[in-house]
Amino acid sequence: MNTQLLIQLLVNGLVVGTLYGVVAMSFVLIYKATQVVNFAQGELLLIGAWVCWWLLTKYQVPFYLGMPITLVFMFLFGIAIQVVILRPMVGEPIISVIMVTIALSTVFSALMKWIFGVNLQPFPRVFTTQNVNILGLQVQTVYLMSLAVSLAMMVGMAWFFRLSKYGLAMRATAFNQQVAQSLGISVKSVFAMAWAISATVSAVAGVVVAVVNGVSAGLSAYGVKVFPAAILGGLDSVGGAVLGGIIIGLLENFAHFLDSEYLHWGNLYEIAPFYALIIILMIKPYGLFGTKDIERV
Amino acid sequence: MATQTLIPAGDFRTTYAADTTVFPTRTSRNAMIVGIILICFAPHVLNEYTLSLLIQIGIFGIAALGLNIVVGFTGQISIGHAAFFGFGAFTSAYLSNRFGIPVFFCIPLAGVVTAAVGLIFGLPAARLKGLYLAIATLAAQYILLDFFARAEWFTGGSVPASAEPFSIFGYSLRGDKKYFYVVLAYVIVCYLLVTNLIRSRDGRALVAVRDHYLSAEIMGINLTKYRTLSFGLAAFFAGVGGALYAHYNQVVSNEGFGIDRSIIFLAMIIIGGIGSVMGTLMGTAFMVLLPESMEWLSVALRDSPIDQFLGLKNNIAFLREMAIGIIIIIFLVFEPDGLAHRWRRIKAYWKLYPFSH
Numbered sequence: 001m002n003t004q005l006l007i008q009l010l011v012n013g014l015v016v017g018t019l020y021g022v023v024a025m026s027f028v029l030i031y032k033a034t035q036v037v038n039f040a041q042g043e044l045l046l047i048g049a050w051v052c053w054w055l056l057t058k059y060q061v062p063f064y065l066g067m068p069i070t071l072v073f074m075f076l077f078g079i080a081i082q083v084v085i086l087r088p089m090v091g092e093p094i095i096s097v098i099m100v101t102i103a104l105s106t107v108f109s110a111l112m113k114w115i116f117g118v119n120l121q122p123f124p125r126v127f128t129t130q131n132v133n134i135l136g137l138q139v140q141t142v143y144l145m146s147l148a149v150s151l152a153m154m155v156g157m158a159w160f161f162r163l164s165k166y167g168l169a170m171r172a173t174a175f176n177q178q179v180a181q182s183l184g185i186s187v188k189s190v191f192a193m194a195w196a197i198s199a200t201v202s203a204v205a206g207v208v209v210a211v212v213n214g215v216s217a218g219l220s221a222y223g224v225k226v227f228p229a230a231i232l233g234g235l236d237s238v239g240g241a242v243l244g245g246i247i248i249g250l251l252e253n254f255a256h257f258l259d260s261e262y263l264h265w266g267n268l269y270e271i272a273p274f275y276a277l278i279i280i281l282m283i284k285p286y287g288l289f290g291t292k293d294i295e296r297v
Numbered sequence: 298m299a300t301q302t303l304i305p306a307g308d309f310r311t312t313y314a315a316d317t318t319v320f321p322t323r324t325s326r327n328a329m330i331v332g333i334i335l336i337c338f339a340p341h342v343l344n345e346y347t348l349s350l351l352i353q354i355g356i357f358g359i360a361a362l363g364l365n366i367v368v369g370f371t372g373q374i375s376i377g378h379a380a381f382f383g384f385g386a387f388t389s390a391y392l393s394n395r396f397g398i399p400v401f402f403c404i405p406l407a408g409v410v411t412a413a414v415g416l417i418f419g420l421p422a423a424r425l426k427g428l429y430l431a432i433a434t435l436a437a438q439y440i441l442l443d444f445f446a447r448a449e450w451f452t453g454g455s456v457p458a459s460a461e462p463f464s465i466f467g468y469s470l471r472g473d474k475k476y477f478y479v480v481l482a483y484v485i486v487c488y489l490l491v492t493n494l495i496r497s498r499d500g501r502a503l504v505a506v507r508d509h510y511l512s513a514e515i516m517g518i519n520l521t522k523y524r525t526l527s528f529g530l531a532a533f534f535a536g537v538g539g540a541l542y543a544h545y546n547q548v549v550s551n552e553g554f555g556i557d558r559s560i561i562f563l564a565m566i567i568i569g570g571i572g573s574v575m576g577t578l579m580g581t582a583f584m585v586l587l588p589e590s591m592e593w594l595s596v597a598l599r600d601s602p603i604d605q606f607l608g609l610k611n612n613i614a615f616l617r618e619m620a621i622g623i624i625i626i627i628f629l630v631f632e633p634d635g636l637a638h639r640w641r642r643i644k645a646y647w648k649l650y651p652f653s654h
Contacts (some may be wrong), residue, residue: 037428089629095374096629098431099567102376102560103625110618224439227432235428271443274436281421281433 001022004260009253015143017249018150020204023200023222024229024241025157026198032174032196035196036086039101041202042223043108047211048074054209056124063126067207071200078199082192105223113217120216142212149208153201154242159236160197170194214227221228225252228273232280234290243288317496319489329455333485340474341528348473350585355480356541358581359487362574363534363564368563369572370495373422373529374431377438378562381532383554387452390460390549400463400544404483407540408533412462416533422528423521438556445551447476451557457550460543483541484578487534492574494530503527507572527633557618564625569635576637583636587624588617 023041030038051073055066085104089097105132132141161167172180173190181187202292209219233240256269310316310640320326340348364378389407394397398406418485421433450548453459462471463479492502506523514520543549569580595613632639 028632035429074414085626085630091631092629095368095372095571096633098374098428100626100629102563103622103629106557106560107619107622107626110615112621113533113620114612130410203443215612229437231432231485265447267443267446274439274443278440279427279432279435279644281429281436285425285429 006257009257010250011143013250014246015146015249016252017246018242019205019209019245020222020225020229020249021245022096022150022153023198023202023243024226024233025154025238026201026205026270027226027230028233028235028238028241029157029201030194030198031230032238033170033196034082035064035245036097036101038198038259039098040105040108040223041177041198042111042220043105043228044074044078044199044202045222046112046204046211046215046217046220047077047108047206048199049206049215052115052203052207053121053123053132053210053215057121062116063124068195070203070207071265074198074199074203079192081199086269087188087191104178105220109220116215118217120214120218122214123210123276126211132139140212146208146212149204153161157201157238166193225273227289228277230281231285232286232287234287236291237287240289248276251276304630312508319492325647333481336481340477345473346625348477350589352473352480354543354582354585355484356538356545357562357565358484358538358578359541360535360538361562361569361581362487362491362533363538364562365566365572365574365577366491366494366503366534367527367531368566369455369570370466370500370507371524371528373377373524374511375434375528375531376431376556376563377418377434377436377441377557378531378535379554379558380438380441381411381415381535382539382542382558382562383445384414384532384603385536385548386460386543386549386554386566387445387458388536388537388542389540390458391451393461394459394476400461404540404544408537411536413537413538414526414530416529419525419532434605435556438559442555444476445554451633452549452551457548458515460547460549463544480541480545483537487537488574488578491534495574495616499523499526504572515619521578560625561621564621567625567635568628570637571635573635578633579636579640583624584621587620591620592615 002144020036026044027041027156029037030036030041032226048070052066052070055061055064061069081104084101086097088094090098128144128147132144159167161171169185169191171189172183172185173187177187206219209222213219225248226245229245230242232243232247233242252269252272254274259265259268264272305556320329322606339351343351360378363374367373367375385407388410389400389403392406392410393400418434418437422430427435463476495504502513502518502523503526505516505518506520506527510520565580565584566577567580568583570576570580591613595616605614627637
């Protein structure tokens with residue numbers, strides 16, 4: 001048994017898992033606040049990463065300036081999507097809403113390929129030191145950064161929901177729209193804000209992945225991995241999404257370890273989350289922390 | 298909803314049988330027969346290119362019809378339809394290559410095998426609903442695609458599997474002109490089957506599950522059975538369509554059965570009209586012609602300033618993808634009932650013209 005490889009992969013899984021957790025968190029945020037399942041979450045990541053890359057390479061904007069500009073852009077972009085496309089769909093059957101987000105993901109990914117091409121583009125160096133030695137393990141600085149940023153996003157999200165006034169309004173809307181409206185909460189602006197925050201958080205994750213791996217159309221695969229993570233944690237639980245993301249990340253890399261050491265099936269790590277997804281749906285469809293009132297039929 | 302047409306005042310249906318006929322009026326039946334006879338002459342009149350488009354419309358139309366059973370009539374969501382389409386294609390090629398079964402029998406057999414697979418993946422449908430089901434079918438799509446890449450004995454792995462041309466009584470039907478009649482026959486049979494299904498007891502049960510599953514259950518409809526059944530039926534038609542596709546191209550490669558194809562199938566039924574049998578064919582025609590029209594557009598705009606600015610020629614693939622997404626959004630926002638509804642409106646307008654009020 002190759003312990004060194006296992007540890008390396010588990011660390012990797014933890015890093016990737018926290019990123020899945022962040023994306024799943026922003027996915028759950030939209031679902032919780034607006035009851036929309038967003039199939040275009042991965043494309044939000046992609047757009048954020050491309051915009052940041054474009055600012056950094058074409059205009060030579062320094063990272064500490066380029067990042068906030070990207071985030072502001074994504075904030076406005078999220079509001080725009082909600083107002084222009086999702087708002088007319090309020091009250092439509094669930095299949096229509098799902099189809100709109102699927103169509104959005106098609107449009108965005110094609111548009112990004114059109115504008116930026118299909119090739120992998122390396123991200124400009126952000127850190128000067130490549131590796132850091134922690135307990136005898138060589139860990140890339142970008143991985144540490146990724147972990148730190150993810151944790152910061154999670155803490156920020158927790159603070160937002162528990163302590164800020166707007167987060168309270170959002171939770172109230174998620175609990176009961178009519179009551180929230182009658183208490184003076186603008187449901188419209190809560191919906192728009194949910195999309196804006198989700199797009200911004202996704203963009204952060206997108207930039208982090210881009211710094212680690214470079215930018216390419218394949219980045220939107222994170223949007224698909226969100227489903228196992230969010231379902232495992234429970235579709236309407238922010239904390240559950242984070243935990244689900246970490247578990248899926250670890251599972252993926254553990255499958256990779258099994259595959260390369262014993263089974264030699266190839267590509268097992270790509271498909272393992274989907275088998276997990278089917279199993280979770282059959283056994284515990286509301287996930288670990290989801291509301292249990294989902295009807296079993 | 299084949300019978301949902303505008304009926305003039307005074308035209309009462311007095312028996313239940315009259316209310317559930319396939320064609321609401323004699324004229325509509327005659328028009329359909331004349332239309333089918335006319336289209337039989339298509340291979341002699343049209344060129345190869347137009348004919349190949351018609352064949353594609355037929356093949357995808359059958360698969361989309363299956364999807365409309367699940368989505369339109371039973372109200373479930375399936376995002377993995379293309380995987381079943383691909384499964385049918387590989388099964389038919391495998392059956393004819395491995396066991397030497399004549400292609401004539403392979404196509405329905407592929408449908409049956411795919412239906413069995415559809416039933417397995419339909420099992421989550423027995424317990425889940427709405428978006429949970431959508432996510433389960435998404436997983437099914439990825440799992441089946443992974444299976445195609447893995448099972449070399451079945452699909453040939455990275456080497457595309459070859460498929461025999463269609464033959465009947467030792468008489469081989471090669472080429473578009475002859476294959477057109479095969480597809481046409483299958484389209485007619487499949488569409489008649491589904492129209493009949495919808496007016497039968499089982500079809501009404503499916504619609505009842507869609508409209509109000511709780512009431513349906515109280516009325517004694519077995520929800521589990523009908524939900525799973527609808528997935529099986531959908532997979533059956535996807536399998537038949539896939540098999541026809543395999544023997545049309547005579548080669549089945551691993552590509553073209555991905556999630557993007559599933560989205561195109563969904564687009565077909567949304568544009569045609571969810572829960573409309575004839576609308577499915579309209580939507581399929583629309584979605585087959587859309588990429589082609591993008592091609593024509595880029596040819597028409599060649600070397601114009603727009604072309605130079607956007608680089609249309611090199612990016613035609615992305616343009617197509619975007620057009621598909623944009624069309625879906627436009628239809629969902631402005632015409633959620635699809636082309637079938639629009640067609641009824643146009644007919645109603647001309648029926649009363651010029652006194653429409």
